[in-house]
Amino acid sequence: MALMLFLATIFVIAWLIASWPNVRRIAGVRPPLNTILTDTELGLAQVALPFGWLPGRNLNDSSWLQAVDPLRNRYFVVISESREDFDEAMDIREHSARTRRELATGVRVLAVRGPEERQVNGFRAIQYELDASTDLTLVTYLHTTIEGRRAFHQVLAWATRSWYDRATFERMLDGFEEVSGPDPRPIPVQEAPVEVPVTSRYDVH
Numbered sequence: 696m697a698l699m700l701f702l703a704t705i706f707v708i709a710w711l712i713a714s715w716p717n718v719r720r721i722a723g724v725r726p727p728l729n730t731i732l733t734d735t736e737l738g739l740a741q742v743a744l745p746f747g748w749l750p751g752r753n754l755n756d757s758s759w760l761q762a763v764d765p766l767r768n769r770y771f772v773v774i775s776e777s778r779e780d781f782d783e784a785m786d787i788r789e790h791s792a793r794t795r796r797e798l799a800t801g802v803r804v805l806a807v808r809g810p811e812e813r814q815v816n817g818f819r820a821i822q823y824e825l826d827a828s829t830d831l832t833l834v835t836y837l838h839t840t841i842e843g844r845r846a847f848h849q850v851l852a853w854a855t856r857s858w859y860d861r862a863t864f865e866r867m868l869d870g871f872e873e874v875s876g877p878d879p880r881p882i883p884v885q886e887a888p889v890e891v892p893v894t895s896r897y898d899v900h
Contacts, residue, residue: 743870791840
């Protein structure tokens with residue numbers, strides 16, 4: 696019995712020594728609970744990062760809100776576009792269709808599931824799941840379009856198939872907020888010039 700306890704102790708010590716670089720790296724980058732990641736460039740959105748998630752970089756050139764779970768290779772980006780940049784006819788379904796078409800230009804889409812509707816912090820949202828292949832890797836995306844008051848927000852979350860967990864990404868969405876600010880400026884209406892009828896009986900004035 697004493698020999699087994701001794702061997703188990705040696706095994707645990709050896710495991711800790713071998714794993715120490717990774718343990719120290721993870722411990723050194725853990726964010727505090729309820730870390731708020733804010734879009735400081737456009738000032739349109741923010742998201743609360745759960746434990747284990749870190750601010751990301753270089754995930755998408757159009758996104759100022761990026762997060763990564765480095766232990767599970769999960770990724771999350773928010774791309775916000777002001778409603779001032781769109782015609783009044785733009786709606787949530789058209790925006791979702793456009794952004795999904797853009798996504799499909801960079802990956803090979805294998806299957807699509809959706810649409811599903813939900814509320815994100817009081818705003819209407821529409822969701823699709825997409826199975827895709829990129830660089831010979833199978834990836835699943837959760838594509839969510841949020842119809843905010845100030846902007847349309849495309850939220851793109853993805854992971855390889857073995858690490859994809861929709862419930863995790865849905866909890867990330869629960870932490871999304873549109874930053875308060877002024878309402879979008881209305882599109883000015885161009886009035887037609889007023890024509891004043893000529894009442895003179897002469898042809899030339």
